[in-house]
Amino acid sequence: MSSEIVETRIRILEATVRMLEEHGGRGVRMGDIAKESGISRQAVYLHFASRAELLDATTKYRDEILDLDRRLAPSRAAKSGVERLALYIEFWGNYIPEIYGVAKALLLAQDTDEAAAAAWQARMLVMRDGCRAAIDALHSDGRLAPGWTQKRATDVLWTMLLVPNWENLTGECGWSNQQYVRWMKTVAERTFVKE
Amino acid sequence: MSSEIVETRIRILEATVRMLEEHGGRGVRMGDIAKESGISRQAVYLHFASRAELLDATTKYRDEILDLDRRLAPSRAAKSGVERLALYIEFWGNYIPEIYGVAKALLLAQDTDEAAAAAWQARMLVMRDGCRAAIDALHSDGRLAPGWTQKRATDVLWTMLLVPNWENLTGECGWSNQQYVRWMKTVAERTFVKE
DNA sequence: TTGTTGACTTGACACTGTGTCAATTGACGC
């Protein structure tokens, strides 16, 4: 039955998430994932053509499981640009730690793997859309600080929110995630909001 | 003569810089560097124990050649905290493109190489000192915006200036280096300077 | 002249991880 195919596929995806989250996205090999799934290494390749494809599928699976859309709803429903900006940063800041392992693996695979780079980039462009929407809302309210074009402000907000920055602040600098969210909001407000 | 040893060593370092800058730090192998230096791959290992050691030595060599100290002088001589902050961002923003190839290679090697990770981290901690000095100067002047501790402001400034952010803005976002410098100054001033 | 030293060369090899291939097993439906 094809439901068994699906079952194995999902078992692989679950195993991948588990391994990557456990090891912070580093040093997890195809063989490790196979072992964790309870199947042979080659069987993994029956379901995913390459490591990049597996990682890509895993991020999408993770978004589904974590109900990305529901999490995005508050920022989308915001009544002002200022609120939208704050809620988007809050969403993203709380989302990163939940996807960090998988995201990091994809981020690392970028260096050697064309397909992984494309998958990560696509993902980041989706995140950029959220930034753009927040900046646009701010602009519509007439609250975008003088000097910024919408494109330029979006670029900066997007860059600020990139995973390596979260990594540096919560890792190297020892911040809690709550601090990250609070201070990114502060920086974004001081930078982009008029008055 | 030992001057010949030095000559070969420097030839390797020069070749490494050339190759890395030319290829943006990606896909340059020990064999490529050897070929570019006009020696055998094994001869490279007579001078540098590992790829990480070579990359580390190359960044230090690059700093020397580019006269890092002289470049840092203006920000160190600044008469106010506000000026120091601006001059430090200007220094760093103009320095990154000159070391990008080598820096990127070290950054990439981090994933697989413990020693490379340590070398990069040490380098970034030196950069952090510059950030701390700027924030401290701002604080001494009583111009650090309310809400910031010196540590927290340093963390944020440091993170903002990390290479991946420069990479994203000048690469993905298509900014010129001049724009990078100008807008990072703007963000830093709005974020950290009182009034 | 011969001998030593030391940088460098050449070629083989170990190791790791990804991805491929081919032959085989074993369960299930018909």
Place this chain on the structure above:
DNA sequence: GCGTCAATTGACACAGTGTCAAGTCAACAA
């Protein structure tokens, strides 16, 4: 009983780093 299909097993190609051993070659010294 027969075909189908997921999965297994084991071998292998490939890339890149790093190691090892034997040999070359020039400079310098007695």
